[in-house]
Amino acid sequence: MSGKPIKDMIIGTMRNGPETLKELEMAKKTGKDISQERDVVKKKVAQYHPSVLHLVVSEIEAVSPIAKRIRLVSEDGYLPPFEAGQYINVFCEIDGVRTSRPYSLSSSAKQRAFYEITVAAVDGGFVSGYLLQCLKPGDRLEANGPAGVFHYHPVFHSKKSVFLGGGSGITPFVSMIRTVLESGEDREITLLYGSRTEEAAMYHEELSAFAKKHSNFHYTLILSDEEKEGMEHGFLNAARIQAHVPDILDCTYYLCGPAVMMEFCRKALEELQIPGRSIRREVFGTRRDIWNEPGWPEGMTGEEIFHIQIGEKQIEAKSGESVLTALERSGVRVNVCCRSGECSLCRVQLVSGKVFTAQGALLRYADECFGYIHSCKAYPISDLELRF
Template sequence: MKHPLAERFDGAGKVLAELDARAADTRDHLAETRGTIDAYHPKRLRLIVAEVIDETATTKTFRMESLDREELPPFLAGQYVNVFVDGTSRPYAISSSPTRLGHYDLTVRRVPGGRISNLLLDTVETGQIVNTTGPMGTFHHNPLFHGEDLVFLAGGSGVVPAMSMIREVIELGLDRRFQLIYGSRNASDIIFRDELDAVAAAHPGISVDHVIAEPDAEWDGATGFLSVDVIAALAGDLGRRMVYVCGPQALYPYALEQLTALGHSRKRIRFEANGAPAAPAAQPHWPAGAEPGEEVTVTVGGASFRTRRDRPLLDALEDRRIRPEAACRSGECSLCRVRVVKGQVHTAAEAKLRLSDEQFGYTHSCVAYPISDVELEV
């Protein structure tokens, strides 16, 4: 007996045959889809430290290999993984090329007083197992929007994503101009110096300019900070070149001021997310009269604790072993979203909130600060 649709439109027979074939398909499509997603975008990776490379007196590269797969998930040069350790986590950019997926290189510089950077540099050894997220982040090259003529302003360990980008250009033979202007405190602080200088000498499309803030008598290169005069002297007319900026937090407003003074469009400047603000109370929208050092009460699921106003909610929650999913810790990725049921929270300017977040009371806990007693839904 013919199906009632068989003569209703051209091609009906083919559609019906495909429906019959699908009805006989007993594959677990959900599991297959989940497997594909996990291969490219895993929630967690188990990595083993295959090698520890001393870069400078304050910087090491940890070469990480997978315990569970032949190749690590693909990533875009400039992206990071979030490293879980000591009850918290920190994002670290991948310095190796995305063409080499047998390992990830994570280059870590010591931060004075930094809880995690010091722990990693002082305790992590070859053979140690480390848990991370998969690669993520939006600080990467997009040829459609960014073009192929790029300037990268780096300060300190901000050179790490630039190194990944440069290595990719070389290994793929990309037709891309890449100028790195790299500021360091002194010559001994320059990470990847030998490799960068060798690359610049061998590849006409890549240039590397070092700028030293505290030069010794032997330094004959550029000195000072990444100022208007220094950028103009080294890069010339920026035109429509895309400018990437990565480094310590203090570099970002300074670089924006210098680039704006050069007449460069804000749309042609890209900043890497780089942590919670060092002084949230200095932001213009911090409520008047709210003393940063005073404590308030945070309530989650019926349990309460005290914390300072100027401590990020994510850090305060982790101290109590309440651990929302987190990655960037800079207000960008939104994984650490929590809902403010009661009370007032200062959400830092770094937060990339959705319109619906503001409408329904959500904030990014990594860059949110309790101004009054608050109740949260985590």
């Protein structure tokens, strides 16, 4: 700027001015060259949060008649650290449609040689079907993450953990249990695992063996659809929780499983007067029968077809399917990670039209003021116009 000489002149007359000008001259001689900063930030951030994980399937093994564990290694040999309980979001292209699903990591967080995810068959599951039937060792997968807030937080969680897991919701707990037990951490874990049958229970043998070996791990399998000797029969209700957890108010509770089970457990904990701050819940996608969710517009079946306008493109969407799914199906690329309403990456602006917002969409105040939605949790209930 043209005022430069005048600036120096003025400062020279101010108290401590000449000293400051001298200091500036010195710094110019000794400072760091800007070119040394090239890629420093990028590389450091990539150590923790690479934009894409390039993974290779190294092993696949059945863990129940309907589920497999898939071991993944990194293409370049590096996997970022994670906290036991976190997930990765796995991308795949099936029949020309690029989509993704978040899977909790089930491997121990104490090692980073590989990640393990566990995939269970879901009725009509688009991605799980593909992963279970078509994936083989040597295949490559892209993912993002690790991410998620369903993990132990030493600052405010109790050292006594109670895990309430249902069905394939066991997977983050497997990671947490392995992580704690393998490293000898000073924590106590009680796992109540609800499964339809013994056969359907995943990791049952490994968990049983852990319980035998480690006095700080207590494991109970509860079967809803069959009665077996030495196993409990029924649901994860208040009486059962109380029976297995001696000091119920001293614990932090972690819930992961199908929506129905989560709601059931939430009520049980409420009955036991467990404060909300002691209850952690994993978001577990969104129910497939969204039309049964409270607040769903009366008279709509989930089969109605609406038009979505986004940019130049017009696509068709079914009311019973999320906006995100409709966009992906038509080839629109959407930034996405948790697919459960939490991470906000799939946020889009709703210019006109109406959506049904499913439970668990963590919108910001500004989103509501300015009409933004999380496309993974929004269902079209009229024609829509969207904007990225």
